[in-house]
Structures are given as C-alpha cells and as structure tokens.
Amino acid sequence: MALLARTNLTKIFIAQVYIKPFDDTIPDTKTQLAYPMSKRLYCPQCQFPLKVCLCESIIPIDNSTRLIVLQHPSEVRMAKNTVRLLQLSLARVDVFSGESAKDFASLQTLFQHSITNTAVLYPHEQSLPLEQHASIHNINTLIVIDGTWRKAYKIWQLNPWLWSLPSFHFEQAPNSNYQRVAKQPNSLSTLEATAYALSLIEQRNFQGLNQLQQARQQKGF
Numbered sequence: 001m002a003l004l005a006r007t008n009l010t011k012i013f014i015a016q017v018y019i020k021p022f023d024d025t026i027p028d029t030k031t032q033l034a035y036p037m038s039k040r041l042y043c044p045q046c047q048f049p050l051k052v053c054l055c056e057s058i059i060p061i062d063n064s065t066r067l068i069v070l071q072h073p074s075e076v077r078m079a080k081n082t083v084r085l086l087q088l089s090l091a092r093v094d095v096f097s098g099e100s101a102k103d104f105a106s107l108q109t110l111f112q113h114s115i116t117n118t119a120v121l122y123p124h125e126q127s128l129p130l131e132q133h134a135s136i137h138n139i140n141t142l143i144v145i146d147g148t149w150r151k152a153y154k155i156w157q158l159n160p161w162l163w164s165l166p167s168f169h170f171e172q173a174p175n176s177n178y179q180r181v182a183k184q185p186n187s188l189s190t191l192e193a194t195a196y197a198l199s200l201i202e203q204r205n206f207q208g209l210n211q212l213q214q215a216r217q218q219k220g221f
C-alpha cells in the first residue's frame with residue numbers, strides 16, 4: 001500500500017509540474033543557481049529539476065526539538081535546496097531568511113526571554129562541544145545557520161543577540177559524505193550537521209537526513 005501511495009503521489013507531482021520563470025534580477029555568479037536560464041521542468045515538491053527529483057528519498061521525521069534555520073539570502077536560490085529538504089523531512093522547522101540583526105528582529109525578541117533550552121550550532125572560540133553538554137536533553141530549540149562558512153560568519157558577526165545564547169560545536173563529528181565536496185576538514189553539510197545535532201539531543205536516529213544528503217550528492221547536487 002505504501003508503495004502504491006508513493007506511486008500515486010509521484011503522479012500528482014508530475015501532473016503539477018511547472019516551469020520556473022527566469023528571474024533576471026539574479027546575478028550571474030559562478031555558483032550553481034536554482035533558476036538557470038534554460039527552461040527546465042521542476043518538481044513542485046522538492047523543487048529539484050524533475051529528472052533528479054528527490055521526493056522518493058524524503059523520510060518524514062517527527063522531531064520534537066524545534067529547528068530554527070537562519071538562512072542567508074544567498075542560499076535561498078541555491079540549487080541544493082537544503083532548507084526545502086529540511087522542511088519536507090522534519091515536522092518542526094522554522095526558517096528565517098536574512099543577514100542583519102534587523103532581518104531577525106522578531107527572533108531576537110523571542111529569545112530575549114527564553115534562552116535556557118536553546119542551542120546555537122556555530123563553532124567559535126567560546127562555543128562548547130555539544131557532545132559534552134550536561135543538559136543536552138533539555139534543549140528544545142536548535143538554531144542552525146545555512147550558508148557558506150563566510151556567509152554564516154557574517155550572520156554571526158552581525159547578530160550579537162546570538163552570542164547570548166549557548167553555542168556549540170561538534171567534538172566528534174561523524175564522517176561526512178560532504179567533506180570531499182566541501183574540501184574542508186571536519187565540515188558537514190547543513191543536513192548532516194542537523195542530523196547529528198538532533199540525534200545527540202533526542203537520542204534517536206536521524207539517519208534519514210544523511211540518506212537524503214547522499215541521494216542529493218549522487219544526483220550531482
């Protein structure tokens with residue numbers, strides 16, 4: 001039955017296929033854009049080109065920790081669609097796009113009063129290893145930054161309100177499939193980092209996100 005349901009779902013997606021309009025306001029950079037100039041058919045669900053649709057690889061996960069993604073605007077149109085994949089996979093995820101403190105004003109207000117059970121995943125000189133956090137299982141909100149190292153650093157620098165929240169890095173990051181692409185030692189993709197952090201916090205398996213990462217890489221993204 002599950003297989004049948006999935007098949008029907010696929011048909012629905014195909015029936016709804018549309019062509020993303022070309023947005024000529026996007027700068028022509030060397031990075032891969034989600035909106036290339038050519039007219040390609042896209043899956044309306046995962047937003048990948050139809051021939052590399054990842055919907056079959058998405059495993060819904062009922063996470064109890066609220067995931068908040070601070071997404072740098074330059075990531076919004078990136079072909080990897082990380083945030084979209086997180087939204088399709090996780091039951092509790094909120095996305096805020098921006099760079100400056102003003103962009104995240106609503107979040108700042110929220111965290112002025114409730115910081116104790118929040119964790120920011122961002123490595124810096126004062127961050128602590130998440131694996132050794134004594135109250136790790138009390139964390140109910142995890143903040144991650146989606147962007148290149150440079151863009152994530154910019155968000156960190158421009159948002160001092162984040163500095164008042166407990167921040168963490170990984171001491172024993174798992175092997176990454178992403179590393180060879182990132183060409184940076186110990187680097188995890190946002191999907192992998194989220195999976196590892198949530199698995200530590202909730203003491204359960206978030207392997208579905210890693211599998212999705214692998215599926216995405218296999219399809220060249």
Ligand SMILES: [Zn+2]
Pocket residue numbers: 013043044045046047048053054055056
């Ligand atoms: Zn799809």
